[in-house]
Amino acid sequence: MHALNGKFLTVILLTALLLAVLYYYLSVSFRVVVTFEQEQEAADGRSAEIVQKNHVFHLMAPDQVRKLWDHNYLLYKQPSIVEGRTDVVTVTPWLAPVVWEGTFNPDLLDSIYRQQNISVAATVFAVGKYIMFLKDFLETAEQHFFVGFRVHIYVFTDRPEEVPKVNMAANRKLTVLPVPSSNRWQEISARRMELVQKLIKEKLQGNTDYIFCLDVDSKFHGRWGTESLGGLVAVIHPGYYWDPRSKFPYERRPQSRAYVAEGEGDFYYCGGAFGGSIEEVHLLAQTCRSNFEADAAEGIEAAWQEESHLNRYMWVNKPSKVLSPEYLWQDFKPRNSEIYIIRFSGVVKNYADIRPNV
Ligand SMILES: CC(=O)N[C@H]1[C@@H](OP(=O)(O)OP(=O)(O)OC[C@H]2O[C@@H](n3ccc(=O)[nH]c3=O)[C@H](O)[C@@H]2O)O[C@H](CO)[C@H](O)[C@@H]1O
Ligand SMILES: [Mn+2]
Numbered sequence: 187m188h189a190l191n192g193k194f195l196t197v198i199l200l201t202a203l204l205l206a207v208l209y210y211y212l213s214v215s216f217r218v219v220v221t222f223e224q225e226q227e228a229a230d231g232r233s234a235e236i237v238q239k240n241h242v243f244h245l246m247a248p249d250q251v252r253k254l255w256d257h258n259y260l261l262y263k264q265p266s267i268v269e270g271r272t273d274v275v276t277v278t279p280w281l282a283p284v285v286w287e288g289t290f291n292p293d294l295l296d297s298i299y300r301q302q303n304i305s306v307a308a309t310v311f312a313v314g315k316y317i318m319f320l321k322d323f324l325e326t327a328e329q330h331f332f333v334g335f336r337v338h339i340y341v342f343t344d345r346p347e348e349v350p351k352v353n354m355a356a357n358r359k360l361t362v363l364p365v366p367s368s369n370r371w372q373e374i375s376a377r378r379m380e381l382v383q384k385l386i387k388e389k390l391q392g393n394t395d396y397i398f399c400l401d402v403d404s405k406f407h408g409r410w411g412t413e414s415l416g417g418l419v420a421v422i423h424p425g426y427y428w429d430p431r432s433k434f435p436y437e438r439r440p441q442s443r444a445y446v447a448e449g450e451g452d453f454y455y456c457g458g459a460f461g462g463s464i465e466e467v468h469l470l471a472q473t474c475r476s477n478f479e480a481d482a483a484e485g486i487e488a489a490w491q492e493e494s495h496l497n498r499y500m501w502v503n504k505p506s507k508v509l510s511p512e513y514l515w516q517d518f519k520p521r522n523s524e525i526y527i528i529r530f531s532g533v534v535k536n537y538a539d540i541r542p543n544v
Contacts, residue, residue, distance in 0.1 A: 248297035262294050274524050278452065278508055284422075285413050286510045287526040295412040296334070304415075305336040307390055307397040307464075309382055312343045313374045314367055315540040319403045319533065321350040328354060330406035330529065338394065342381055371541040375457070376478055376491040383471035390464050398461035401532065404514070408529040416507030418466040420500050423456040424511035424519060437494040442486050443477035444494035446501055455500050457493025458532065459514045462506070470499055 248260055270276075271288045278284060308331065312320045320341065331337065337358045341349055344367040354360060365381065368374050382399055390397065396415055426434055434454040436446035461467060474495040481488060488494035515521070515531040538544055 245298045246301070248294070249301055260293055260297050262291050265291075274510070278504070280504045282416075282504065282506050282508055284508045284510055285513070286524075287512060290413045292409060292411060292413060299335070299412040299415065302395075303336070304395045304412075305338065305393070306332050307338045307340060307394045309340045309342065309378070309385065309397065309399045310402045311365070311374065311378055311381075312341060312345070312349075312402045313365060314344065314542055316402050317343060317345045317348045318540070319535075321352065322405050322533075323400075323402050324350065324352040324360070326406035328352065328358070330408060331410050333409075333411070335412070340385060342378075367542075369542045371543060372487060372491050374542075376487075379471045379475040379478065379492050379495070383468060383475055386464055386468040386471065391468075394464055396461065397464055397467050398459065399467070400530075401458035401514075403535055404458065404530055404532045406530050408512070408527045410513065410529045414461070414507070414509055414513065416462055416505070418462040418470065418500075418503060418505045419460060419507045419509060420453075420455040420496075420505040421459040421509040421513045422511050423454045424515050426454040427511060429454075434497075435489055436497055437488040437490075439486065441484070442481050442488050442494070444481070444488035444498045446498055451497070451501050452504070453500075453508070455493075455497055455505075456514050457490065457496055459509075459530065460496060470496070470503070473499055 271286060274284070274286050276284050276286060276289050283289070308327070310320070310323060320343075324339065324341075327337075327339065333355075335357070339358070339360045341360060341362050342365045343349060343362060344365055346362045346364055349362050352360070363381075363385070365377075368377075378399065382397075386397065398414075398419075431451045431454075432448065434446075434451055436451055436454070437444035438448075439445060440447075460470070462470075474492055477495050477498070478488070478492060490497075510525075512525055512527055512529050515525065515528045517531050517534050521528060
């Protein structure tokens with residue numbers, strides 16, 4: 187009799203426990219749903235609909251209410267999955283898009299991101315004689331880089347008084363930040379990771395959505411806009427994309443934290459342009475900086491400084507969007523036929539004239 191009561195009690199207790207656990211899980215997931223969704227009344231006050239407030243996981247169509255009254259409402263060409271570019275690969279093996287001209291609709295993307303009122307930061311370093319490239323960089327950015335969006339360019343320089351005055355649209359800003367000069371170009375180039383990390387932590391977190399870190403010795407020639415946005419964004423280097431990976435100039439010494447072994451590596455990415463969300467780029471800059479410094483403490487400098495560390499990082503952490511070499515070409519290279527448009531390109535320069543050391 188006692189044993190039976192005991193068993194009965196155990197069953198009751200276990201059932202109660204199960205119900206409590208179930209209740210906990212249901213209430214947690216319910217809370218998640220509630221925080222992500224919010225009821226919103228349509229602009230014309232007609233109906234209340236559920237609007238996703240979180241835009242990290244998918245993109246939202248341009249404002250559907252507008253079509254009732256706006257004759258410029260965006261109607262765009264029907265997309266196809268059987269017609270499109272066939273001369274290039276437009277997706278990586280881990281299913282990240284590779285952005286080429288002809289693979290995206292700029293008007294559609296702009297209208298999607300415009301309603302998010304995104305803000306984009308760009309960093310550019312102009313230390314020593316590299317200040318001479320800044321004017322063209324800034325003027326062409328004004329014409330092609332995220333035109334119509336909120337843009338904040340951060341110029342790091344040791345010559346603040348030589349920063350050119352460039353007319354900028356109302357929603358665009360420029361901030362000059364002082365950095366010490368150096369007599370080694372390798373150090374100037376590599377220290378960018380440290381300064382980008384600090385900038386994000388001290389000034390950008392909480393008020394900026396995306397960031398791109400760009401070489402100053404370059405000019406914009408075509409649109410660079412919302413099609414380039416993503417969590418972690420890398421640009422394919424224009425010099426190696428026809429080559430087998432054995433020819434990529436990765437760091438090949440196992441002692442370095444930038445080491446990429448034979449038979450490893452996806453693409454060769456350039457150090458002159460990368461970006462993504464503030465959070466992702468902070469993590470990237472922090473990782474590359476600490477690996478670079480740990481190497482330096484052991485007397486090792488990777489083959490291509492922070493570019494080598496970036497390549498190691500992107501091998502371990504696959505970029506969520508890859509930009510084709512349209513996004514960083516080099517003026518001395520003739521345009522290949524798969525490159526329909528050059529958006530950003532490095533100018534021809536005489537290293538001996540402009541670098542503090544050769
Ligand atoms: C197109 C591209 O991917 N370029 C990369 C490549 O060579 P690059 O030959 O393009 O390197 P670079 O001489 O342009 O130096 C990189 C950048 O550092 C800054 N700078 C450099 C020297 C100086 O005296 N003052 C100064 O301000 C400037 O912003 C410059 O654009 O390899 C470098 C390795 O270190 C960097 O990864 C570059 O980003
Ligand atoms: Mn450069």
